[in-house]
Amino acid sequence: MPRPGRRGAMALGAGLLVGGALPARAITRADVKPPGFPLERGAKLRVLRPAKYIDPDEAIFNANTRRFTEQTGIEVRVDYVNWPDMPVQVAVATNTGQGADVLIGFSADPHLYADKLLEVTDLADYLGAKYGGWYELAETYGRRWKSKSWLGLPMGGTTGPVVYRKSWVKEAGFDGIPNDLGEFLKLCQGLKRIGHPCGFALSHAPGDAPGYANWLLWSHGASLVDEDGKVTLDSPATARALDYAKAMQETMVAGTMAWNGVSNNRAFISGEIGLTQNGVSVYYSLKTAADAAQNAIAADTDHAEMPYGAAKKAPETALTLCAMVPKYTKVPNAAKEYIRFMMEAEQYDPWLTGCLGYWSQPLKAYAQSAVWAFDPKLKVYSDAMDTPFYEGYRGPITPAAGAVGENWVVVDMFARVVTGQQSPAESMREAQRAARRWYKT
Structure with a gap:
C-alpha cells in the first residue's frame, strides 16, 4: 500500500497529539498495580518488529523507546524488518535460540512458536484489568487455544473495510x-x-x-x-x-x-x-x-x-502485531517491562493517535482515543480487533x-x-x- 506523504502524515499526527492524547486517568483503574519485574543488572534489549507503513508509526515508537531508556537506564535497539521478511526472521530466532529479546511478529506467531516462548499471563492480566479488557481477536491470538494462558501481547491490528x-x-x-x-x-x-x-x-x-x-x-x-x-x-x-x-x-x-x-x-x-x-x-x-x-x-x-x-x-479480521518474549532471552524481566511500558496510556495513546488509525487498539479503553473522533471517516477502523474472525477460523490456530x-x-x-x-x-x-x-x- 502506498504511504501517506511524510510531511502530511507527520502534521496530522502532530495535530492529534497537540489536540490531546488520551489522559491516562480517564481510562485506567488506579487500584490496578503492575506486576513487579525486577530488572536484570546491566540489561540491554534488542527488539525486532515490522517496518513502518506510515512515518509516525516508527517515529513515535522510537520516541517511546527512548523514554523507556531514560526511565530505566536500559539500552534498547529496535530493528525494523520488511513485512514479507518478518515471519522468516521470527522463525529463525525462535528455532535457533538466538536473536531479539522482544519479537513483535504477526497474528498467529505466538501459537506457531508456543513451546519457544515465555508466558506473559501476568502482564496480560494486568493490562486487561487496567484498560477495560481485551478485544476478542486479541484474546484469540494472544492466548493458548481455549485457555487463560497468554503466549503473546497483541499491540494493534489493521483491517480492510x-x-x-x-x-x-x-x-x-x-x-x-x-x-x-x-x-x-x-x-x-x-x-x-x-x-x-x-x-x-x-x-x-x-x-x-x-x-x-x-x-x-x-x-x-x-x-x-x-x-x-x-x-x-x-x-x-x-x-x-x-x-x-x-x-x-x-x-x-x-x-x-x-x-x-x-x-x-x-x-x-x-x-x-x-x-x-x-x-x-x-x-x-x-x-x-x-x-x-x-x-x-x-x-x-x-x-x-x-x-x-x-x-x-x-x-x-485484522493483521495483528503480537509482542513475544522468547525463552532464550537472558533478560526476560526487562523484556516484559518494555512491553508493559509501551502499552501504558502515556506511550500507547500517542502512538495510536499518531498512526492516524492505521493500527487499532487491542484494549477496550483505548476506543476513547482522540484519533477516532478526529476524523469520522476513520471510525470504521476503530473496531478492527472486536471480531471473532481470524486466519484459520473456526479451529485451533x-x-x-x-x-x-x-x-x-x-x-x-x-x-x-x-x-x-x-x-x-x-x-x-x-x-x-x-x-x-x-x-x-
Whole structure:
C-alpha cells in the first residue's frame, strides 16, 4: 500500500497529539498495580518488529523507546524488518535460540512458536484489568487455544473495510454501502454500469486477496475448518460463496486476476475503480498529498464495513502485531517491562493517535482515543480487533492454518471458479483435498 506523504502524515499526527492524547486517568483503574519485574543488572534489549507503513508509526515508537531508556537506564535497539521478511526472521530466532529479546511478529506467531516462548499471563492480566479488557481477536491470538494462558501481547491490528467514492455510489443509486449481500452485488453492478466498477483481488496479492477470499467465505457462513480443526471447505455454504464470487467478478474492472499488493490502491487513486477493500493508508495518501486533485478524491472517499451476510459481525479480521518474549532471552524481566511500558496510556495513546488509525487498539479503553473522533471517516477502523474472525477460523490456530494461507488454497479455490477453470463443485473438492494435506502433516 502506498504511504501517506511524510510531511502530511507527520502534521496530522502532530495535530492529534497537540489536540490531546488520551489522559491516562480517564481510562485506567488506579487500584490496578503492575506486576513487579525486577530488572536484570546491566540489561540491554534488542527488539525486532515490522517496518513502518506510515512515518509516525516508527517515529513515535522510537520516541517511546527512548523514554523507556531514560526511565530505566536500559539500552534498547529496535530493528525494523520488511513485512514479507518478518515471519522468516521470527522463525529463525525462535528455532535457533538466538536473536531479539522482544519479537513483535504477526497474528498467529505466538501459537506457531508456543513451546519457544515465555508466558506473559501476568502482564496480560494486568493490562486487561487496567484498560477495560481485551478485544476478542486479541484474546484469540494472544492466548493458548481455549485457555487463560497468554503466549503473546497483541499491540494493534489493521483491517480492510470497504473504501469507496461517495459520489459514484450515490450515482449508482445507493446512499451508502448496503449490508445485504444481494444489495451489495446490485451496487457493484450499478458502479460498473456508470463506468466506475469495483475491484477486488483474487490473485496472489498479499493481504488483499486473502482478505477478499475470507470475506466471501465467512459472509456466507462457511469456514476453512470447524472448531475441532476438521476441514469444512466442501460444503453448501462454500458453494454459495463461490456462486456469489462469480457474480461479483462480472462487475469488476478488468485485470484484477493479475493484481499485486498495490494494484487496488493505484486503481482507486487514479479513479479507475470506485470501490475496493483496503486499510486506511490509501485515504491518507490522498488526504496528505500535495496535489489538490488527490485531496478532492479524499474528500469524496469514505469507508464502511464489508457486508455481513450470514455473519453477526463484519466478516473481516485484522493483521495483528503480537509482542513475544522468547525463552532464550537472558533478560526476560526487562523484556516484559518494555512491553508493559509501551502499552501504558502515556506511550500507547500517542502512538495510536499518531498512526492516524492505521493500527487499532487491542484494549477496550483505548476506543476513547482522540484519533477516532478526529476524523469520522476513520471510525470504521476503530473496531478492527472486536471480531471473532481470524486466519484459520473456526479451529485451533496451528501451522496447518498458516500453510493453507501461504499456499493460497482458499484464494485459488475462488480464482478457479471466477475464471471458469472449474465448476464450484470441482474447485471445492480440490481445495478440500489440498487443505486436508496440510492439516494431516
